Amino acid sequence: MKKKPTKIETKALKFLTAVSSVEYSKPTLKMGSLIASVFDASLGVVYVGEKASEFHGSSVNLTRHNLDNWNIIHPGLEVLEWALKELKKLNPENRDLAKIQFNPDHVYEEDGRVLVILPNEDGSRVELILREGELVNELRKEIQLEGYDLAIIGGSQNKRHLAHSLIQYLPSSIFVLQKFNPRVKYKLLLLVDDSSATSKSVKWGALIAEKLGWPVRTLTVSKTKRFGEGYMGAAATAKKYFDDKGIEVEQFFLTGDPVRTFVEFAADNHFVIMGASTLNPVKQLLFGSKPIKTLEQTDVPILIVR
Amino acid sequence: MIFWVQQKRWLLIALAVGAILYFFVPHPQSLSLEAYHILIIMLMTLIMILKEPIPLPAIALQVIFWQVIIGGSTPNEVGGYFMSDAVFFMMGSLMLAVAIVSQGLDKRLALFLVSLTGNRTWRIVAGFTLTAALLSSVIGPHLVTAILLPVALTLIRFSPDRGKGLVALSAALLFAIAYGANVGSIGTPSGGPRNVIMMNYWQEFAFTSLSYLGWIRRVYPMVLLEIPFSVWIILKTFPPEQQHMDSAVRHLLVEVRRDGKISPAQGLTLVLLALMLLGWVFFGEQLGMGTIALIGVFLFMVTGLVQWKEISAGVNWGVVLLFASTISIGVQMKNTGAAIWLAEGSVSILGSLLPNLDWVRAILSVGLSVGMANLISPSATVAVAGPIVLNLGGDPILLGLASVIASAFGYFTAVAAPACTIIYSSGLVKAPDFLKAGWKMALMSILSLTVIALFWWPLFS
Known part of the structure; x- marks a missing residue:
């Protein structure tokens, strides 16, 4: 069904x-x-x-x-x-x-x-x-x-502590506006994986791209050379969603450490959108999560959709 | 759940430290079990006061039940420790502050201040420092800062270049109030609850006392010595962007003259304040400083100058409860021998490094008070450190005075003293500003204390 x-x-x-x-x-x-x-x-x-x-x-x-x-x-x-x-x-x-x-x-x-x-x-x-x-x-x-x-x-000077606390404890989606430069022509970078939050972040990304006219890129990162069905399926669904809306989208598939790859790819001219982690709160507290680590390591604006 | 743990982590740390010390660490042979338990309660309470993971009244409540459960006291004994003249004084001074602030005397004071200083910025800064110091020595720093802050903010607001920031001018005026109030608060016993705590401790623990005038004779020269140095430090640290404040002063005068002549209520307030001052000077020792403060509050209410509703809403009763609880720990430290154990231990450790025992005592007394006062409040500092200082072995009056004076050296942080917290809440000074000027103030104050202790106090022995 x-x-x-x-x-x-x-x-x-x-x-x-x-x-x-x-x-x-x-x-x-x-x-x-x-x-x-x-x-x-x-x-x-x-x-x-x-x-x-x-x-x-x-x-x-x-x-x-x-x-x-x-x-x-x-x-x-x-x-x-x-x-x-x-x-x-x-x-x-x-x-x-x-x-x-x-x-x-x-x-x-x-x-x-x-x-x-x-x-x-x-x-x-x-x-x-x-x-x-x-x-x-x-x-x-x-x-x-x-x-x-x-x-x-x-953004905040005490970035590490703030990133952890914001993502861990705020019950809403979070948009952290770090070093936002109104003069930069940002590209929307959607991080796509098989997590349940991806579909909502795709929808939010489409709405922003539609209204602001920003170019859209999706990035799917696998730790191994093989991209699993879940990842490929999520990327395909995202592409279809954008196509249906008439929004042009560039898709990227890279291998490596996910957080490092996100951060390097985002550089300083992307507006990142990613889903919140589905890890349980204790694991997030002890080991962190992709959104927490990404927020800690990048300076670009980042929207974490819950 | 995780959020709760994160928010309450310092409560959990305090309880864990207490549990480890209680269950797993044997008490030293030279310390009684009861004294050891009181030190555990003191340590847990200090951690909680420092980090405030739970409301202050809750911290006070845990002091009560721990003293009954592990401190070896009966509930009635603990109840007895909670009420003293110092607590009456604390209640009285907080209530009086509400009563006095509502009379609008600040505008009269602003008029008087500006008519003395004129329009030159350095004279205005000096005027604020002097006024804050002199008034705070009698009615306490929190009330003086509450009265003077609007005057300073009005001057800043009407300065022609306000749009450009006027960061240094703002800092100079606000620190003149806060540091002036801190400097003055040691001048007389009524300058702050901590002074009254020490007077109580002298009577209870050292079986000696010091009159209101005796205190003034010993300490006021230091206040007068510090005032010009404070002005110099403030102006050097925050050189104002404007040398004159003509336009701001004119606006301030227009603002305050709107109120017309002095009202009967304001006149009556001044009379009551004068009567209270006379009461403290001549009957403070017999009746107690707190009792006289409460008589003052009673008269303010009887004459209709203030309603109970206003007082009740304006006073944080939780602070009074916490204040009482820290005094109860101090009393218990004395009663169980924990204070003397800490004092003797500290003297023997530092005594091995310094041959002169008087210097050892002075360094311990001042060091302990300055360190604690910059982290918690001056009153809590004296309540907890007082019994230790009085057991160091020297002249209790001199050591007690040194400790109380040093507890006013809370210049480094916004939480150190009520005056500092108040100016910080204006949003015009930042936390690093306190460090920038604070170390100079602390150095100057320690040197002033040394000069007074070496050359002035010996005249009274």
Whole structure:
């Protein structure tokens, strides 16, 4: 019996972009906005600030309370205000978004986070969220609370630790925007194997390629010279899917260590899409996985589809 | 499950360390079993305070039950260790901070400060340092920083070149507040809960005491010595981008003059503060510093200056609980002999390297306090290290003062002191900035302490 193809319900998709500062988050926000428009998804923008040691929590809260009296807002709210302005610039055609105004007094605390109330936000499909704590922990809570499908995150200096934590603990698909250069003409590189996540990543890749017009390459890597039926079948299915959509695709079959081959092939001009690992969490923690190792070793933007 | 383990790994590590020491490592012959168990509880608690894998109140709760289960104390004994004048003082100072901040006295202070300093940047930095130090010596660094931070941020916000970053100017103003508050917090016993803890320890463990004025006479010269050096270090480390702040000062004056004349509530607040200061000076020893702080809170509530709802919402009671629990560990360390065992062990190890025993004691007292204060809070440092320091064998007043003063040298990290955490939360200073200026401040402070200890304190012996 033929398996019913899974359809991406784009209208229902919810994406979450993490911003940290006006200085560093512009590319992340830009890409987040672009990807959300490709998938017609609603976009949550979350600022995760450092949480003060609980030892001095009273003093920090007291100071924040006093700063309110002076109309000095939380640094995170300043970043969110900037993010809203940027989103308006990036989406000039979105009239609902253009209408909404940021008011730092219109915020409310709920479920350990601060939500900015945006008047007339229904049509804009944007949410601004302020959280404090450890990045991965807070993103995980937000994703679980709101059921986000994709988390969009900028790169980090502590890449090894972050790669592990993001892939291991975030329950959504993850897009890590490392060294993204808007001037580079990226090619979409889909890593195809026999894992169950491949079919969804192919569909996401097709949607991005269709909307952005980026050239598509698929890469299948085998450790031995022989490519098994599963690998060849997955590559053929991917090719057919792209052909059906009228998207031209180049296919590559290479042998070697998968992660090293991915990284070398991706170089610095590919936008990588790969499925999340199906290994059990304990094995991933102890030995890592292909997505974790790839994210650790490459600097190009990478989308891990779960 | 794996996520939970990852999040709670420091709790699991602390428990594993405790279990290994309890079940598999025999206690030293020179240490009683009870004392050994208290040291295990102390070690587990310090790991948890340092890494905060669970909420602070939960850390305090585990201190209670471990003391009953393995510490050899009855529940009533542990309950008794939890309440002391130092805990009253901690509660009182947190409640007073809420009461005072809500009166809007910061705008009066801003007006006063700017009228003294004028528009030149270096004078404004010096003014912030001096004001923070003098006020913090009486009402504590957390309250002073909460009051002064909006003034500094308003100046930064209205600086004409704000768009260009003004990184050094921002850092100079904010560190002037934080380091000024740290420097001043040692000046009088009411400058911080850690000072009151030491006063309690002197009475309970060393059977001696020091009056409010006696403390000031010994320590305030050091505060005055440190202030100009602090200003110099801050300005050299973060040379401001602007030499004058005319426009920012004008905007600040417009902002604060909107409030008009001093209100009756503000006047009453100043009167109550003055009465409390007199109470601390003249009755602090007899009534207890904490009792007088609680009388102050009582008067603030009776006069309607603050509502209980505001106080209740503004105070983190979990911190009070944790604070009490660290004091209870300190008391138990003294009672079981763990403190003297650690003190004698440390002296004998360092004594083999240095012939002068006074230097050994001074280095241990200062080193232990500086090291711990930069990792956990100054109050927890004194609560835990105090009993060890007082058992080192020298003059308990001098060693205690040295320990308390050194616990204020938390210049290196954002978590070291409430003032540092507050300016860090503004987002305008980064963690490396604390190291950049902190080592100079620590060096200057240690030299100042040495000068005071060698040339000033002998006059009181």
